[in-house]
Amino acid sequence: MPKINGNEIKPGAVLEHDGGLWAAVKVNHVKPGKGGAFAQVELKNLRDGRKLNERFRSEDKVENVTLETKDQQFLYETDGKLVFxxxxxxxxxxxxxELLGDRRPFLQDGMTATVQYYGDEALMVRIPxxxxxxxxxxxxxxxGQTAAKSFKPAILDNGVRIMIPPFVGTxxxxxxxxxxFEYSERA
Structure with missing residues (x-):
């Protein structure tokens, strides 16, 4: 696996750090008035979901992991397992x-999702x-409710609650x- 400098970390990058696989969620480059520059990186463990804030200086080397990406079609769910x-x-x-987290209700039959693998282990599932x-x-x-930009609560067919404009009905x-998790447009 290639090593990259600490200042080359970008959001979405997958790193091998402290014996685990971590995804960079947020990266903030800091140049303090005194001392060297560093990258303040918020990491999320891809296996158990733990979060970690870490500082990487430009001279620090980290392992950059490349995940294999496959498009897979969702078929059905059985006993808490999703079959693709x-x-x-x-x-x-x-x-x-659990790989989908709170976006699970949006997974629909026949939908194509992007599954990222590390070897034979699935780490992330991305839906459209x-x-x-x-x-x-x-x-x-x-x-009179349409004079100002306002929204009203709604429940979707998958049970998720969102806010929609007043002109959208049941x-x-x-x-x-x-x-x-928000309204985009009428279909």
């Missing part, structure tokens, strides 16, 4: 539903940034941003 099919080999794999959902419950539109399809 490899689009090239048609091989089925069972992955832990925007998915189409149906509004199952929301408040009715009130006259049984309408909307595009939802899965990273920010």
């Amino acid at each position: 099919m490899d689009n090239e080999t048609f091989e089925q794999v069972e992955l832990d539903s 940034q925007k998915v189409i959902c149906t509004i199952v419950e929301t408040e009715p539109v009130l006259n 049984d309408e399809k909307v595009v939802v941003n899965t990273e920010l």
